[in-house]
Amino acid sequence: MNLDQMQSMWQAHSEKLDECMSLNKTLLQKIQSDGNKSELNKLILTRAIEGIVFLCIVLSLGSYMASSWSLTAPVVSACVLNIFAILGLAGSIGQVALLSKIDFSKPMKETLNDLIAVRTHSLNVFKLLILSAPFYMAYVFLGYDLFFDVDLFSLMSAETTIRFSVIALIFGLLVALLINKLKPENRDNKLIGWLYQEISGRRLTHLLDQFENMEKG
Amino acid sequence: MSVDRHRMYLDIIERHKGIVFKVARAYCSNEFDREDLVQEILAQIWRSLDTYNDNFKITTWMYRVALNVAISFYRKDKTIAYKHTEMEDKLLSYDMEAERENEQSLSELYAFINGLNDIDKAVLLMYLEGESQSEIATNLAITIANVSTKISRIKQKLKAKAS
Numbered sequence: 288m289n290l291d292q293m294q295s296m297w298q299a300h301s302e303k304l305d306e307c308m309s310l311n312k313t314l315l316q317k318i319q320s321d322g323n324k325s326e327l328n329k330l331i332l333t334r335a336i337e338g339i340v341f342l343c344i345v346l347s348l349g350s351y352m353a354s355s356w357s358l359t360a361p362v363v364s365a366c367v368l369n370i371f372a373i374l375g376l377a378g379s380i381g382q383v384a385l386l387s388k389i390d391f392s393k394p395m396k397e398t399l400n401d402l403i404a405v406r407t408h409s410l411n412v413f414k415l416l417i418l419s420a421p422f423y424m425a426y427v428f429l430g431y432d433l434f435f436d437v438d439l440f441s442l443m444s445a446e447t448t449i450r451f452s453v454i455a456l457i458f459g460l461l462v463a464l465l466i467n468k469l470k471p472e473n474r475d476n477k478l479i480g481w482l483y484q485e486i487s488g489r490r491l492t493h494l495l496d497q498f499e500n501m502e503k504g
Numbered sequence: 505m506s507v508d509r510h511r512m513y514l515d516i517i518e519r520h521k522g523i524v525f526k527v528a529r530a531y532c533s534n535e536f537d538r539e540d541l542v543q544e545i546l547a548q549i550w551r552s553l554d555t556y557n558d559n560f561k562i563t564t565w566m567y568r569v570a571l572n573v574a575i576s577f578y579r580k581d582k583t584i585a586y587k588h589t590e591m592e593d594k595l596l597s598y599d600m601e602a603e604r605e606n607e608q609s610l611s612e613l614y615a616f617i618n619g620l621n622d623i624d625k626a627v628l629l630m631y632l633e634g635e636s637q638s639e640i641a642t643n644l645a646i647t648i649a650n651v652s653t654k655i656s657r658i659k660q661k662l663k664a665k666a667s
Contacts, residue, residue: 288666290631290659293613297632300610304522309597315517318547318595319510325547391572392552392565394645395626398572 331386338379344372351433360440361432364425371419378412410486414466421459424451513550520566523633524549525596527570530617530625542595545570567630568643575622616665620658627654 288296318325348369352362385405391398419425431439443451473479517524524545532538549569556565617625623644630640637655641648 288609288612288662290655290662293662294632294634296609296613298634300613301522301526301633304525308521308525310518310521311595311597312514314595315514315546318543319513319550325551326544327548327551390552390555391548391569391576392555393572394568394643395572395575395623396645398576402576 327386327389331383334379334382334386338376338383341372341376341379345369345376348372351429355432359438360428361438364422364428367422367425368419368429371416371422374412374415378408378415381408381412406486410469413486414469417462417465420462421455423458424455509553513553516553516562516566517546517549520563521596523563523566524570527567527574527629528596529614530629531574531622533614533618539594541574545573546595548573563633564635564639564643567633567635571626571629571643575626616662620661624654624658627651628658631655631658 348365352365352369355362382405385401385408389398389401389405393401428439431437440448468476468479469482470479471483474483524542527545528538528541532541549566552569556562560568617628620628626644627640630643635643637648637651640651644651
């Protein structure tokens with residue numbers, strides 16, 4: 288079969304399709320009335336809910352800091368965690384804005400670029416949020432103060448403080464290494480590849496590569 | 505929801521449902537995935553309806569939306585048959601009997617399309633639909649020379665397959 292024969296067959300197929308296909312209008316109306324069921328709307332909704340959660344955390348931490356303002360470990364911890372919560376909130380708002388801008392009636396390459404922008408933004412937010420890992424003790428200090436009304440830091444011996452500081456430093460190095468490795472060219476690494484697939488969308492990146500290679504060639 | 509918009513949507517889908525079916529069949533060989541893709545395309549057509557203007561043929565515009573959804577949202581190798589217990593609840597039903605005499609060649613045609621990469625699939629579908637190379641280039645945001653190269657390569661693949 289050559290391309291012309293294929294085209295004739297396709298035209299015949301298209302004409303026949305109109306006769307032998309039926310549309311379930313009840314289901315179609317359900318799709319219209321329940322737009323949230325589309326993948327894109329589900330994503331926007333998820334990001335919006337994440338944003339609301341981050342906003343609640345920011346407000347709660349802000350209220351805690353205002354009510355117990357002093358230079359103590361729990362308040363400093365709340366301050367540090369609030370910075371990351373604000374980053375998370377900004378990230379969620381950015382995601383909602385980028386996702387809402389996606390227009391599937393644009394030319395294919397432009398739509399792909401918009402989708403890649405969403406994924407890149409999501410990857411950058413992820414990188415910023417994992418920077419909170421070295422500050423893991425902030426959660427512990429704040430938790431002890433909230434649940435037991437105890438300033439754990441003031442009770443810790445110098446030796447324990449050093450031990451936790453060393454662990455935080457190791458976490459910091461690991462996070463810095465991970466962020467440094469989180470690049471498209473390192474996708475052959477199992478962990479990086481998996482993270483990329485989850486956050487950045489391997490298929491979309493691959494498609495955009497196809498477009499770019501096509502232009503170079 | 506405006507009554508006019510609703511009526512326009514139903515009318516467009518009713519008249520051009522074949523496009524949705526063809527794109528879904530070209531991008532999904534699995535029936536369950538195909539139904540998911542059909543739903544997503546129809547939902548995005550509804551969402552994008554306001555962006556339609558008379559500068560485009562409605563079929564070109566529908567192809568754009570359907571192909572963009574197919575290449576971006578649909579995930580291949582999704583074996584989620586458990587999600588669909590009732591396949592009778594299909595948006596687009598297709599009477600296979602009506603095309604029985606051509607089914608063998610049609611299956612081969614779709615198998616060939618399925619074997620292409622996502623961008624080649626898009627080029628071939630629009631080419632088969634009778635779109636000009638310049639229209640295909642505009643729809644993909646690539647150059648006419650690239651479209652021409654793609655079509656030549658598809659021809660070579662087809663020739664190689666035949667021989």
